[in-house]
Amino acid sequence: MLAIKPCIEADLLIVGGGIGGLMGAISAARAGCGNVLVMEKMHARRSGSGATGNDHFNCYIPECHGDDIRPVFRQTMQSLVGSFKDPSLMYKFLRKSFDLVRLWEEWGVNMRPTGKWECKGHALPGKARAFLKYDGSDQKKALVREARRLGVRFLNHHAVVELARMDGRIAGALAIDISREEPAFQPVRAKAVLLATGLTHRLYLTATTPGYMFNTGHCPNCAGGQGLGWRVGARMVNMEFPYTHAGPKFFGRCGKATWIGVYRYPDGSPVGPFTNRSDTDYGDVTSDIWNSVFDDVMARGTGPAYMDCSDASPEQLEYMRWAMKGEGLTSLLSYMDANGIDPGRHAVEFMRYEPILHGRGLDVSDEGETSVPGLFAAGDMVGNGGCGIALAAYLGWEGGRAAARQAAEASFRPAESCDNIVERMELLSSFMARDDGPDWKDANMALQQIMSEYAPAGPRKVRSARLLEAGLTYLTRLRAQACAQLKTTCSHTLMRAAETLDLMDCGEAILRAALERRETRGNHIRADFPFTNPLLGDQFLTVGLEDGAPVARWRPIRQAEIE
Numbered sequence: 052m053l054a055i056k057p058c059i060e061a062d063l064l065i066v067g068g069g070i071g072g073l074m075g076a077i078s079a080a081r082a083g084c085g086n087v088l089v090m091e092k093m094h095a096r097r098s099g100s101g102a103t104g105n106d107h108f109n110c111y112i113p114e115c116h117g118d119d120i121r122p123v124f125r126q127t128m129q130s131l132v133g134s135f136k137d138p139s140l141m142y143k144f145l146r147k148s149f150d151l152v153r154l155w156e157e158w159g160v161n162m163r164p165t166g167k168w169e170c171k172g173h174a175l176p177g178k179a180r181a182f183l184k185y186d187g188s189d190q191k192k193a194l195v196r197e198a199r200r201l202g203v204r205f206l207n208h209h210a211v212v213e214l215a216r217m218d219g220r221i222a223g224a225l226a227i228d229i230s231r232e233e234p235a236f237q238p239v240r241a242k243a244v245l246l247a248t249g250l251t252h253r254l255y256l257t258a259t260t261p262g263y264m265f266n267t268g269h270c271p272n273c274a275g276g277q278g279l280g281w282r283v284g285a286r287m288v289n290m291e292f293p294y295t296h297a298g299p300k301f302f303g304r305c306g307k308a309t310w311i312g313v314y315r316y317p318d319g320s321p322v323g324p325f326t327n328r329s330d331t332d333y334g335d336v337t338s339d340i341w342n343s344v345f346d347d348v349m350a351r352g353t354g355p356a357y358m359d360c361s362d363a364s365p366e367q368l369e370y371m372r373w374a375m376k377g378e379g380l381t382s383l384l385s386y387m388d389a390n391g392i393d394p395g396r397h398a399v400e401f402m403r404y405e406p407i408l409h410g411r412g413l414d415v416s417d418e419g420e421t422s423v424p425g426l427f428a429a430g431d432m433v434g435n436g437g438c439g440i441a442l443a444a445y446l447g448w449e450g451g452r453a454a455a456r457q458a459a460e461a462s463f464r465p466a467e468s469c470d471n472i473v474e475r476m477e478l479l480s481s482f483m484a485r486d487d488g489p490d491w492k493d494a495n496m497a498l499q500q501i502m503s504e505y506a507p508a509g510p511r512k513v514r515s516a517r518l519l520e521a522g523l524t525y526l527t528r529l530r531a532q533a534c535a536q537l538k539t540t541c542s543h544t545l546m547r548a549a550e551t552l553d554l555m556d557c558g559e560a561i562l563r564a565a566l567e568r569r570e571t572r573g574n575h576i577r578a579d580f581p582f583t584n585p586l587l588g589d590q591f592l593t594v595g596l597e598d599g600a601p602v603a604r605w606r607p608i609r610q611a612e613i614e
Contacts, residue, residue, distance in 0.1 A: 053480045054235040056228065058467050061088035061204075062458040063451070064224055064241035066211045066276060069099025070440055071430030072247035073194040074151075074447030075454070079245075080201035084455035087203045088239070090226055092210035092275075092546065095195050099249050100270040100431065101440055103379030105187035106309055107172055108155075108162070109441040110148035112183065115168050120145060121613060122179040130173055130181065131339045132439040134573075135289040135410065135591075140417045140436040142611035144445040151444050152183060159193040161186040164377070172308035172334045176325055180332065182308070186377035187440070209237060211275065212549045213475040214244065214426070215466035216283045221425035223466025224279075225475055227546060234483070234542035236476055238467035242458035243425045245450050247443070248276035250431035251408035253495055254554055254561075255293070256503045258405040259303040264495065268296050268305040268404045276432040277412045278553025281560055282471065286422040286595040286604070288414035288434035290557070291564035291575045293406030293508045297338050297345055299383065300355075300402040306378040307401070308334050311371045312360035312394070314344070314401065322348065322356050329363040331370060338401070342574070343510050345403040350511055357398035368395050406508040406574075408557060410438025414593050417609070419450025422595065425461065427454045435591060478534060482548050488538030491548040494529065498554055501525045506562050509576030516579055519566045526562065530555045559601070564594045567603035 063079050065072045068091030079087050091098055109132055111123045124145055127133050133141060156162040162185045163169075170180035199205075208230035215222040223240040251274040252267045260266045281287060298304050311329050314322040314337050321327050322344060323337025335358075338344055348354030360368065371394070375384055387394070412432040419427045429446035431437045436446060466472065482488075505522025506514060533552065539545040570584040571577050590605045 052476065053483060055476070056235050056237045058238040058240055060086070060240045060463055062086040062241070063088070063243050063245065063454050064239055065089045065245045065247060066224065066279070067091060067099070067247035067249060067430070068095030068195070068205065068207070069247055069249050069430060069443065070101045070190070070194070071443035071447035072245065073191075073198055074444045075245045075247060075427070075429055075451035076198045076203040077194065077201060078448045078451030079455040080198070080203050082452045082455040084458055085202065089198070089203060089205050090209045090211050091205065091207050092229065094207045095205055096192055098191070098270070101187065101190055102270060103188065103381065104377050105190065105440045106184060106306070106374050106378040107182040107440070108152060108185055109181055109439060110152050110183050111145045111181070112149050112152070112168050112170070115170055116179060123181045124611070124613065126174065126179045126181045132410065132442060135292055135435070136438070137417070137435045137609040138611040139609040142613060143417050144436070144442060147445055147448070148441055151441070151448060155190070155193070158197045160190045171332050173336065173339060174333045175336055176333050184374070188377050188379065206237070210546045210549065211279065212479065213472055214279045214283045215469040215472050216423065217464050217466065217469060219424060221283070221423060222464040222469065225472045227479070227542065227549065229542035229546050232541045234545050238472065240463045240466045242461035242463065243427065243454040245419070245427040245429060245447070245454050246276035246280060246413070246432065247429045247447060248432055251277060251412070251554070251557055254408065254499065254502050254557060255405045256499045258403065259301045264499070266303040268298050268303050269407070269409070273550035274408070274553040274557045275550065276428060277408065277560070278556040280413045280421060280423070280426065280428065281556045281596065283423055283426070284596050285426060286414040286593040287412060287560045287564070288591050288593045289411045290408070290434065290560045290594060291568050291592065292411060292573050293561065294409040294411060295342060295406050295508060295574070296404050296409070297401055298404065300400040302383065302386070303404065304380055304383045306375065306380050307338055309371065309374045309378045309380065310334065310358050310360065311363050311367050312358045314338065314356050315359045315398070316348070316353060316356065329360055329367060331367055343403060345401050346511050355400045357400050359398045360394040361396065361398070363395060408432070410434065412437065414591070415446070417449070418453040419446045420453060425457055479545060479549060482537045482539040482545060485538045488536045491537060491539065491544060491551050494533040494537060495551045495554065497529050498526070498551065498558055501529065502558050502561070506565055509574040513576045513578040514565055515577060516566060519562050523559070523562050526555060526558055560594050563601050563603060564592055567594070568592055
């Protein structure tokens, strides 16, 4: 058995130091929770998809949008962050969003880089613009500074690998201290837990460079929160609809709304119907509306599709470069500069990236609580209200306050003695004890092959009961082989092996949800059920473990009560 450090206690344990986790920590501390602990597997100052920046914050600002929130709400629900979300949660988020914007400005995030509120990008021409343009290059440092000011504790380089549930309620967690080469277990007793581990990559073969799993458009997070929640019985929602983003071909960088140009075919004609000129305010929303556009034009032979900024003014191009830095696209800027690529003279080909779990995952209440009492979730790993910086901030804020209230009424329990905690320690210790065996990468790539072949995302590829059942069979075998054979050599490879097991749990949730949804909807294309069933249009499908067995259930979509 690996070394086990003395158990520590936290009234509220936050797993993940990204935007959702930091907002949860700050909110809980402001609500009077005096013992808030953030565990982050990297370092909270520069971790997660918001590590180096972001430049769009979805919000409703009365002085910009007027007194009627409804146009902004409609545009939000039709945007890339609004699909497969509970309208009730999204409406409450919008009502709170400007308060969060002003808090960020107070804490030192540059929310008005031009001196005024400006909403730009991700918008249909003539419609409400629901995304505030801001400079998020130092957002993580500002939030960490505020959390520390309020007394929040941080344990960086601690990867949480299991949750403890006692008498139906969350009781704590198990982490691996990966700060040194030799790993050690760190058990935690907690009165409440907030998961905020971000979106999930590495489930499907990477579209840009299939042999390189970490060339991804976002931070290559690894299913930690979804896997942790799945194993303790939390319901998962919208898992059958993996999300696909887009960006420069083969480079693996998001931020497509930061580009000021028009998507065009090689002959110069626009790909979409929304614009024929570079527009700083609206951009070209074609790829938000037509999500598979870059795959489709290649399959039809009408592509490639290029981002053309040649008609942009020098001022627009300068503004775009500034916005790319705020978005965290510094590596893209450095590459273009080093290779003489000038967007004002050179068109840049775009592509569709691999399926990811972005805004797909744990099913939460409008206040961020999962189906497991005492367990909360925030950010991209939430399946009915996550997706994007602003929603991560909102669910972290609401979840932190709600978790603080519950923690004030709960007591500590011996989480370290839970059977599943002991079993996880034994399993991970066995990886380090073996003399020989396959590497975590072997297992992860095998998982990617299974998911890409047997549960692909449409519309170019299809699913069926036969394919999905075969995928489940192969996944079951792969998990058994991985547990019996994986060999790790240090804390880093042990962390990656634990991540791979979490990814397998997410793969199972996707396969089981896809089997249950006997229709075609969105990018879930069933060859054996080619129609869209209108009776399911107001329902969400959830999957979860009940008494150790996977169970699928339907629930009504929660509608908004608009004032």
